[in-house]
Amino acid sequence: MALPPVPPGQPSRHVCLVALPDGAVSTLFGLFDAMNAFALMGLSDAAAGVQAPFRLDIVGERSGPLALASGVEITVGRSIDSVEASDIVIVPSVVLGPRGWTKGRYPRLVEWLARMHAHGAVLCSACSGIFLVAETGLFDGRDATVHFGYARAFAAAYPAVSIHPERALVIAGRREELVSSGASTTWHDLVLYLFARYAGASAAQQVARMFALQWHQDGLAPYIVFEGRTDHGDAEIVSAQQWLSEHFAVAHPVDEMIRRSRLAERTFKRRFAAATGLTPIAYVQRLRIEDAKRRLERTDASIDEISWRVGYEDAAFFRRLFKRTTGLTAGAYRRCFRMPAFACPPPQNG
Secondary structure (H helix, E strand, O other): OOOOOOOOOOOOOOEEEOOOOOOOOOHHHHHHHHHHHHEEEOOOOOOEEEEOOOOEEEEEEEEEEOOOOOOEEEEEEEHHOOOOOEEEEEOOOOOEOOEEEOOOHHHHHHHHHHHHHHHHOEEEEEEHHHHHHHHHHOOOOOOOOOHHHHHHHHHHHHOOOEEEEOOEEEEOOOOOEEEOOOOOHHHHHHOOOOHHHHHHHHHHHHHHHHHHOOOOOOOOOOHHHOOOOOOOHHHHHHHHHHHHHHHOOOOOOHHHHHHHHHOOOOHHHHHHHHOOOOOOOHHHHHHHHHHHHHHHHHHHHHHHHHHHHHHOOOHHHHHHHHHHHHHHOOOHHHHHHHHHHHOOOOOOOO
16 A cells, blocks of 8 residues: 655654553554554655655663563663654553552653753653653643543642543644643544644545544544542532432432432532532433443434433433533444444354
8 A cells, every 4th residue: 555755845753652661562552553654564765755754763761671561571762861852752651550640750751851842842642641741741721631531630630731531632732732642542543643744634544544543533522431429528419429320310300319418409509519520410411321321332222212211201302412422423322332243142042
């Protein structure tokens, strides 16, 4: 498959992929292979004027062997001490252990990242790589994204960063030099964006076809599983949440919660919103939509029936709410997330 050459006059860009002990091997190597497509497929030919858009180095605090989070050992090609400047620096996904991210573990890497940025580099993070990049302070007051599973931990660690876990890719900075991609395989979006930015749309489209990469154009909201906060310390509201988790489909659930709480209506709603971050009715809607998602994934029930099962007699309202919450229509969600027939276990005879 022929890839288009870099546009005339466009230089090949130097890219540093940062390797550290917390790194995820899949993201690091996925980024490397996709961005190294020209060399990987033997398509670079200086004599013919076919130039690869990127020149890649795997860099770390020191060169040589390095075991990543999974125990896989890789070879770090260059120490950061040998890199004075780069066009693009990417911090791939890191694996957060039970204790989460510990700030201050990699001061040399953080200082180097800030120096690369000062020398003009575009700083990128894939998924949870933003935890390291955010230590530079460069994202303070700016927008970013992170894996939705790490969103609360990130917000607690870096409250000055405006985090959007529902977005696949966020581009920030005065010269669009701060780029973050969201959950897991949204590194696809990052790679395609960088190809489009530095090599043109045709190159991005060809790489997408070659590696079967895809833009997450609907965002990540369809992937996010709603889990209401229960660590807020308000026992009365926790009790209401526990009741609601089993009874969200009843008629008038908010009124019933208030009656059961023995609090004044205004007091209950104020405390509920303060504790959970959502109004009671918004919380009910999120629980209902989450249950509807499971039914779409696992049953053949019609959308109208699912609407009724989760508490909505007006199926048209349910469809609008589902689309507003997940970014997909209910039918599109089912097509996207339902287990394909060939992957389902065969029926049991007898």
